[in-house]
Amino acid sequence: MARFLLIAGSSDIGRATTALLEQQGHEVVRTARGTDIIHPDVVLDATDFDAVDRVFAERGPFDGVAVFAGSLLLKPAHLTSRDAYDEVIAASLTTAFAAVRAAGRHMRSGGAVVLLSSAAAMDGYANHEAIAAAKAGVIGLTLSAAATYATQNLRVNAIAPGLVETRLTAALTGSEQARAASDAMHALPRLGRPEDVGRAVAFLLDPANEWITGQVLAVDGGLSRVRPRHRVTPR
Template sequence: MANYLLIAASSDIGGATARRLRDGGHHVITTARDASVIDPDVVLDATDFDAVDRVVAEAGDLDGIAVFAGSMLLKPAHLISRAQYDETIAASLTTSFAVVRAAGKHLRNGGSVVLSSSAVALAGLSNHDAIAAAKAGVIGLALSAAASYASHGLRVNAVAPGLVQTRLTEGLTSSDMSRKVSEAMHPLGRLGEPEDIARAVEFLLDPANDWITGQVLGVDGGLGALRPRQRV
């Protein structure tokens, strides 16, 4: 049995991951910013470096930490206020940095950190400017941290999902027209489900896969890397 900490587990992907890990017999500690969606083990503002540090320290001997924090802001840069920008960066990048910082201090016997990036950090998509900036930062963080902590056996990887059907993305998937447009952007012709990403996170957390670090796993239906011929 492994011991895992899931940050921002109130997200649909975080919830799916928690269920998979618990079904596998593992001990899972969940955090959320508030208890309005789930009943987390710990209420945590994961942008607070000191609070994250305390939670990781008090969690005991962890085998891995996964971060699911993020936001949805679909606007071009010139329509984004400084407050909106700061919130978007904080939700994804600051949270990820706080977790890596704490893991580097406390997971001295190795383990796995899995961060959440996005396919939009790898493929230029209009009106994703702030999200792409934040999620590209997460990729850079994962690569650098993987190098920094490799000598301690601490692995750092990231998942980069495409568009996943969650509460956060309902605005893009609720109408037939927007859904069809979104599906057409993914070469495999469908949107993701939370379980698709949860399986990838579970794989990267697993101590059996301890020769994998510094990787960005695109779980995106091909969105981030492929440009196939259009269906006719």
């Protein structure tokens, strides 16, 4: 049995990952910013470097950590305020950096770090500038940290999901027309489910996969790499 820390475990993907890991017999410590969604093991502002470090020091040791913190902002750059930009960067990139920093300090015997990027960092989508900047930063962080911490057998990988059906993305798929358009963007024509991403996170956390590091796994129904032929609707 392994012990894992899930930062922002109150997210839908975090909850799905928790369920998978616990089914496998692992121990999970979940954090959240508040207690309105779940009753976390630790209330944590994951943008606070010192607070994240204390979780590792006081609740560890951990065999792995996954970071699910993030936000959603769909605006072109010229309509994005500085406050909104800062919030996106803090939610996605600063939290990831804080976790890597703490893992490097405390997981001296190795383990796994899994970060959450996005298909928006792998391909160009209109009105995604702030999110793409943050999530592309997560990819850069993943690659550099994987190189830095390989000497202590600390593996660092990232997942880049497509559009996943969660509470966070509900506004994008609220109408039948919007849902159909979102489905059609993916070569495998459906939205992702939290457990699709959760299974990939669990795979990368698994100590059995100790020879995988510095990878960005696209769990996106082909969104970032595949351009299928147009489907013909039968008459």
